Amino acid sequence: MAYDFAPLFRSAIGFDRLAQLVDTATQNPVSPSYPPYNIEKLSDAQYALTMAVAGFGPDDIELTVQDNTLIVSGRVGDAPAQGREMLYRGIATRAFERRFVLADHVVVESADLTNGLLRIAVRQIVPEALKPRRIPVSSGRAMAGNEAAATDPAKAGMAHPAMAAQTAVPTAQVAGCCAA
Structure with a gap:
């Protein structure tokens, strides 16, 4: 008897081992x-x-x-039975x-x-x-990893400091651009 696991695989990931377990269980129905x-x-x-x-x-x-x-x-x-006879x-x-x-x-x-x-x-x-873990949700701020990358060229993956100077925006300009 074969089972169709297609509906399960449409919405679940990584359950192919479950299908193997069910197949193994059905192939050996008589257990000692x-x-x-x-x-x-x-x-x-x-x-x-x-x-x-x-x-x-x-x-x-x-x-x-x-x-x-x-x-x-x-x-x-x-x-060896050592001289004993087993009756039952x-x-x-x-x-x-x-x-x-x-x-x-x-x-x-x-x-x-x-x-x-x-x-x-x-x-x-x-x-x-x-294990379950809670992920904090921020609102309107850059993520911590992106802030570090913007200020440190090594973290941004830029090999040369001159490239970092061309692409980095000074914090004063960003803060002052929206002030009225």
Whole structure:
């Protein structure tokens, strides 16, 4: 099934990654159910991923972040039974790999394995450049950058001082031109 994202792209910029995510999700409709996991939202920027991995030790689990994807994989080595005969195996220790797509600016902070539960701390860190900021609006005055450029030829991009003298207007003339 293909989705038409043309209406979205008419009014939005930079959402092509969203289209790729939807395409990937629809191509792989059957996801494995082992091991079971929970995803919790702890705050606006903090999440916790908890996986039930009974029978696995810290050395049996590997976490990798690659291309905005968290890959959690587990493999238990073949340990000899040492004279034990297993009559029933209800605790699965088969190899697994789970993939979680991370949004932009999401980092995996830590991972802890306690009592058969692997807890992965994830945080969204918004860079300063992306945080909302207020832009002051001026009225009838030259912008600060233009004032500096008019008085300093180096800031105006003029290499030669003689060129600056030809193009710069003395402040007294500008102030006196409109006075009656």
